[in-house]
Amino acid sequence: MKNKNILLSHLKISSIVKEKSKVLDLGCGNGDLMLLLEQNKKVNIQGVEISEKAIYECVEKGLCVIHSDIDGDLNSYLDNSFDFVILSHSLQQVKRIDEVLKQCLRIGKKVIIAFPNFAHISLRLSLFFRGRAPVTKCLPSRWNNTPNIRFLSIKDFELFCKEKEYKIVEKYFITNSRFCYAFPNLFAQQAIFVIEKKH
Amino acid sequence: MHSSAQDSNYLKWSIVLFTKTVGIVQTKYFNFKNLVLSNGKILAQVSVAYETYGTLNKYKNNAILITHAFTGDAHCAGYHEGDEKPGWWETMIGPGKAFDTNKYFIICSNVLGGCAGTTGPSSKNPQTGTEYATDFPAIVISDMIKVQKKLIEFLGIKKLLCVAGGSMGGMQVLQWAMDYPEMMYSAIPIAATSKSTPQQIAFNEVGRQAIMGDSNWQKGHYYNKDVKNNGLSVARMLGHITYMSDISMKSKFSKGEPEPNEKFDFNADFEVEKYLRHRGTTFLDRFDANSYLYLSKAIDYFNVQKPNFLPEDKNIDIKFLVISFESDWLYPAYQSEEIVKLLKAKSQKVTYCNIHSTYGHDAFLLEAKDETRLVGNFLNKLYSEVCSSEE
Known part of the structure; x- marks a missing residue:
């Protein structure tokens, strides 16, 4: 389920990204999304990834990737130097959320953020009835070895954007490898937001 | 007798076939006149020692220039007739290797100011x-x-597929991008920096003081006098320390703890001392003290941050692969990250990897497996973009 959701999320991101645009993928992992975008949208894409193992996989795919912590230095990129900055399932692993998102919106004209919804019903039920930190197909790690340090819901993110005055231009929700339209904060496993600065 | 010659020939070809080496190679020489240096001085005659492996294709666009480190030379792969040791980057250059001689035409030359033919x-x-x-x-x-x-021009090449090298070789790669960016498709600076730091200059200075403090140096005019400059050995010993790491030295030299004698005779008691003395002494046979002085000064003055990184007036399109090593404390990873930052600010396409290694600065010669995964794939992609489309 996890992979199918991610695949759908990648396809959605690919449909959002414009042909031949300049893209920065922060937390690009093994480069699957970058490859998809390069092939489907002929984009000029650059990745950033913290795992050395993933760097090799990206380079094997012929992708440009920088071995670095996205929490570290986004400040050396020029203003508006990318059409899209993508945080695909990496936001929940970022330490300095405020700073990173601020930088993303400075560097990119639009920022695409995909993340798992921690308020999905299965997680709520697990926490409520089992009294344990949820382990699901979408979030398979236990509390002690999860890479995630931020546990946010769709509602949380929307509130956050409102507070920061970030404009949400598009949003999509995914559950069980389908798009979800009703009560996303309860039923969606994944969310994709496209945000930009308020002009 | 006939059969022994055949045997040795057979052996040679077995080596070529089974160990993926370019085999027996020779150093060649190219001469030209009147080189105008950056300071305006003119060298009336210049000889360049170089080696090439592989074949230059019809379009002359598969050439890769390898730039060597401080005390390196043009012999980066294969074997010289009668030698047991291969060139200094044999692990990376050869048929089927990262710098695949079946696909690329590899060039390496001894640097100006060196002592290995140039x-x-x-x-x-x-x-x-x-x-x-x-x-x-x-x-x-x-x-x-x-x-x-x-x-490169003498070889009829207009644009290099890549310029690649580690340490001082990495500095040359960056200098290429500064001076002739239109002549290269890609650049691979490894374990390098964009500017020498006080710590690097300090080590070089100690090396130079050791050389110049030796009475045999005679203000540099020691040629034809059959004297050995022990200061050069000391410089080399210091160099070797900076090329390793605490961990790599520990694992290399932990055998046999010597017991102190009643009287110290100040011999090489410990493994590490023996190693450094040996490296220091053998260095005298292959390196010139004055070259050490000149090249180390050239390194000290290296700075591509000034006047600004990459020329402003040229439309630069170079693909960069920057590599550093975790345990390298002579050219620490942060200095490669600085190069990446400079490239980002110039909107250049860049791939960067800080390879996990315990070998210190020497890792660029030793971590062939990880380097191969990066360099091999990086060049493959480039080759398919640049070379295949025209063939």
């Missing part, structure tokens, strides 16, 4: 008929690049 302080000054010694003009990394450019 004009340097130990060469004879055509005007006086004696060695230049310290009358050799001051050189900078940019001058080395100028000489390499002449060689």
Whole structure:
């Protein structure tokens, strides 16, 4: 389920990204999304990834990737130097959320953020009835070895954007490898937001 | 007798076939006149020692220039007739290797100021008929690049597929991008920096003081006098320490704890001492003290941050692969990250990897497996973009 959701999320991101645009993928992992975008949208894409193992996989795919912590230095990129900055399932692993998102919106004209919804019903039920930190197909790690340090819901993110005055231009929700339209904060496993600065 | 010759031939070919080496190679020489240096001085005659492996294709666009480190030479792969040791980057260069000689035409030359065939302080000054010694003009990394450019043009190559090298070789790669960006498709600076730091200069200075403090140095005019400069050994010993790491030294030299004698005789008691002394002594046979002085100064003055990184007036499109090593404390990873930052600010396409290694600065010669995954795939992609489309 996890992979199918991610695949759908990648396809959605690919449909959002414009042909031949300049893209920065922060937390690009093994480069699957970058490859998809390069092939489907002929984009000029650059990745950033913290795992050395993933760097090799990206380079094997012929992708440009920088071995670095996205929490570290986004400040050396020029203003508006990318059409899209993508945080695909990496936001929940970022330490300095405020700073990173601020930088993303400075560097990119639009920022695409995909993340798992921690308020999905299965997680709520697990926490409520089992009294344990949820382990699901979408979030398979236990509390002690999860890479995630931020546990946010769709509602949380929307509130956050409102507070920061970030404009949400598009949003999509995914559950069980389908798009979800009703009560996303309860039923969606994944969310994709496209945000930009308020002009 | 006939059969032994056949045997040795058979052996040679077995080596070529089974160990993926370019086999027996020879150093070649290219000469030209009147090299104008960055400081305006002119070298009337320049000889360049170089080696090539693989075949230059019809479009002459599959050439890769390998730039060597401080004490390296043009012999980066294969074997010289009668030698047991291969070239210094044998692990990376050869058929099927990262720098695949089945696909690429590999060029490596000894740097200007060196002592392995290219004009340097130990060469004879055509005007006086004696060695230049310290009358050799001051050189900078940019001058080395100028000489390499002449060689590349002599070989009929307009644009290099890649310029790649580690340490001082990495500095040359960056200098290439500064001086002749239109002549290269890609660049691979490994374990390098965009500017020498006080710590690096400090180590070089100690090396130079050791050399110049040796009475045999004689202000550089020691040629034909059959004297050994022990200061050069000391410089080399210090160099070796900076090329390793605490962990790599521990694992290399932990055998046998010697017991102290009643009286110290100050011999090499510990493994590490024996190693350094051996490396120091053998270095005297292959390196020139004056070259050490000149090249280390060229390294000290290296700075591609000034006036600004990459020329402003040119439309630069170079693909960069920057590599550093976790345990390298002579050219620490943060210095490669600085290069990446400079490239980001110039909107250049860049791939960067800080390879996990415990070997220290030497890792660029030793971590062939990880480097191969990066360099091999990086070049593959480039090759398919640049070379295949026209064939």
